[in-house]
Amino acid sequence: MSGRKPVVALENPGVERAAEFIRDAVSERKVVVVVGNCWVDYRGRASSKLEPGERIVVIKEDGSVLVHRPVGYEPVNWQPAGCLFQTRVVGDVLHVRAIRRKPSESVRISFDRVYLLSAMSLVDRGEFSLHASEEDMQRAILLEPSILEDGLKPITYEKKVEPGFVDVYGVDRNGKLVVVEIKRKTAGRDAALQLARYVDFVKTVANREVRGVLAAPRLARGVQRLLATLGLEFKALDPKKCTEVLRKSETRKLAEFFEEA
Amino acid sequence: MSGRKPVVALENPGVERAAEFIRDAVSERKVVVVVGNCWVDYRGRASSKLEPGERIVVIKEDGSVLVHRPVGYEPVNWQPAGCLFQTRVVGDVLHVRAIRRKPSESVRISFDRVYLLSAMSLVDRGEFSLHASEEDMQRAILLEPSILEDGLKPITYEKKVEPGFVDVYGVDRNGKLVVVEIKRKTAGRDAALQLARYVDFVKTVANREVRGVLAAPRLARGVQRLLATLGLEFKALDPKKCTEVLRKSETRKLAEFFEEA
DNA sequence: TGCTAAATCTCGAAC
DNA sequence: GTTCGAGGTTTAGCA
The missing domain is CATH 3.40.1350.10 (Trna Endonuclease; Chain: A, domain 1)
Structure with a gap:
C-alpha cells in the first residue's frame, strides 16, 4: 500500500521531456493528464479546427482521448476507446496524435506549452449502479x-x-x-x-x-x-x-x- | 507572461488540506482536477451509486463536474454547468457535493485519499469550428x-x-x-x-x-x-x-x- | 419557455 | 460483424 505511487506529476516540463513522458505512459497503459496551451485538428466523420488555448487533455488507458476547455460538460474534441497514439516533437511543438480505424479518423493535439503533466495507474473496480427500486x-x-x-x-x-x-x-x-x-x-x-x-x-x-x-x-x-x-x-x-x-x-x-x- | 502561474498542484495532500484548497479554488472560479480514491452518490432525474475506486474528477469554472473512470469516453457521473458546491470533511473523508436547481439534483463525491490536486486559471479564447467547406x-x-x-x-x-x-x-x-x-x-x-x-x-x-x-x-x-x-x-x-x-x-x-x- | 431533431453522439445488446 | 435502441443522453434551432 505504502509502496504504490499511483500518480506521477511534472510541472512545466519542456516539450521534449513531455513527449518522452507521454510516450512511456501511453505504452504502459497509464492514464495521462496534460494541461497546457494547445490547438487541435480533427479529421474523420467530420472535420474540426480548434484555435490555441489552455485546456485539459486526458488520455485513458483504453485509448480514449478527451480535450476539455475550462467550461462546459462536453469535451470540445475527443476520440472513443481504441486509439493508437503518435507522440513527436517538431520544433518547439509537441504533437500528440490519436488515430482510430473504422471509422478512420484522427485527432491531432499540438502543445507549445505544458503546465502540468501527470501519469497515473488507477485501480477502479467499483461497481456502478443506476437504481430505481x-x-x-x-x-x-x-x-x-x-x-x-x-x-x-x-x-x-x-x-x-x-x-x-x-x-x-x-x-x-x-x-x-x-x-x-x-x-x-x-x-x-x-x-x-x-x-x-x-x-x-x-x-x-x-x-x-x-x-x-x-x-x-x-x-x-x-x-x-x-x-x-x-x-x-x-x-x-x-x-x-x-x-x-x-x-x-x-x-x-x-x-x-x-x-x- | 513569466509572472503568470496558470496551474498549482499538490501531491498527496491530506483531506483537510484538500478541502481548503478546493473551497478556495472553486470560489475563485478556477478549474480543479482531483485524482484520488472516491465513491459517488447521485440523486436527481435518476439515482446512482458508484462504489469506491480511483478516478479523475474535474470541476470547471462554470460549475460543471465530471467524474472519469480510467476507461471510457463518457464520465461515469457528472453535472452540467451552474452547480453550487459544498466541500467538507467528515472524519477522514472529504465530501464534495455539487448541487443543481431545476432539475433539483446533486452529486456527492467522497474521497478517502487524494493523490493529486490541482487548480488552474486557464485562458481559452480559441475559436472552435466544425467545417465542411x-x-x-x-x-x-x-x-x-x-x-x-x-x-x-x-x-x-x-x-x-x-x-x-x-x-x-x-x-x-x-x-x-x-x-x-x-x-x-x-x-x-x-x-x-x-x-x-x-x-x-x-x-x-x-x-x-x-x-x-x-x-x-x-x-x-x-x-x-x-x-x-x-x-x-x-x-x-x-x-x-x-x-x-x-x-x-x-x-x-x-x-x-x-x-x- | 418548451418541443423537436441532430450528434464526430456513445454504449451495449440482439441478430 | 452489423444493426438497433436507449441515454441522468446533451445541445442547438424554433414555435
Whole structure:
C-alpha cells in the first residue's frame, strides 16, 4: 500500500521531456493528464479546427482521448476507446496524435506549452449502479399506468395469490384481466416462470382469460422465447422514466389516486 | 507572461488540506482536477451509486463536474454547468457535493485519499469550428450526385455565367438542365435570389427550361416561399453526409470520375 | 419557455 | 460483424 505511487506529476516540463513522458505512459497503459496551451485538428466523420488555448487533455488507458476547455460538460474534441497514439516533437511543438480505424479518423493535439503533466495507474473496480427500486417502479405504474400501456386500469397491487404477491393487478382497455410482474433490472427465466404461476392461479380463480405482462428494463437472453411459449408479454419499463413519473406526481398521493378512480 | 502561474498542484495532500484548497479554488472560479480514491452518490432525474475506486474528477469554472473512470469516453457521473458546491470533511473523508436547481439534483463525491490536486486559471479564447467547406459539398455532389437526386448527371462545375459562377451544372433524369447553388449553412434570401439570377441567365443562353436547385443544410425562415415564387427548389444537403461521401470515395479522383462519365 | 431533431453522439445488446 | 435502441443522453434551432 505504502509502496504504490499511483500518480506521477511534472510541472512545466519542456516539450521534449513531455513527449518522452507521454510516450512511456501511453505504452504502459497509464492514464495521462496534460494541461497546457494547445490547438487541435480533427479529421474523420467530420472535420474540426480548434484555435490555441489552455485546456485539459486526458488520455485513458483504453485509448480514449478527451480535450476539455475550462467550461462546459462536453469535451470540445475527443476520440472513443481504441486509439493508437503518435507522440513527436517538431520544433518547439509537441504533437500528440490519436488515430482510430473504422471509422478512420484522427485527432491531432499540438502543445507549445505544458503546465502540468501527470501519469497515473488507477485501480477502479467499483461497481456502478443506476437504481430505481422495484417499489418505485410499482408506484409509477399505479400513478401513470399508460407508461405500461394505454387504457390499463390498476385494480389492486401486492395482491396475495397462491405462490406470493402479484405486483400489479388490473384491467386492460378491452376489459381483460392483467397481471404485471415488475423487475428493476434484467428479467431472467425465473421472473417469467414466476409470472406464469401467478397468471395460472388468477385464471383458475377468475375462470377467464388473463394476460401476463413482465415489466422490466430488459430481458435476459432467451427469455423472450420463453415468454412466447408461456403466452406472456414483455413491456420495457425504464426505471428512470419511473423516477420521472414519481417526481412529477409527487404531490398526488397513492390513496388520493384510488379515491379518484 | 513569466509572472503568470496558470496551474498549482499538490501531491498527496491530506483531506483537510484538500478541502481548503478546493473551497478556495472553486470560489475563485478556477478549474480543479482531483485524482484520488472516491465513491459517488447521485440523486436527481435518476439515482446512482458508484462504489469506491480511483478516478479523475474535474470541476470547471462554470460549475460543471465530471467524474472519469480510467476507461471510457463518457464520465461515469457528472453535472452540467451552474452547480453550487459544498466541500467538507467528515472524519477522514472529504465530501464534495455539487448541487443543481431545476432539475433539483446533486452529486456527492467522497474521497478517502487524494493523490493529486490541482487548480488552474486557464485562458481559452480559441475559436472552435466544425467545417465542411462549400467546396467539400460541391465535390461530394460531383462524386455522388444521387445525394441530391437520383439520375442527376453533372456536366460542369464552377461554370462562369453572367453574375458569377454556377456551383454545379448538370442534367436531370428527364434530360432537363439543372443549376445547383450550394450553401454550407442555412440558406437565406440572398442565396435564393443568386440562384434565380443564374437560372435566368442559363435559360436565356440555352433557350430551354432550366431547374434551379438550392442545396443547403436548411432554409432560413420565409425562404421556402420565396423559392416557390421564383420557381426554384430546395434540397436538404447535410455537410456531414458530404464528408462521408468524400471519405468513402477518396481514392476516386474527380478527373477519373469525369472520364468515366 | 418548451418541443423537436441532430450528434464526430456513445454504449451495449440482439441478430 | 452489423444493426438497433436507449441515454441522468446533451445541445442547438424554433414555435
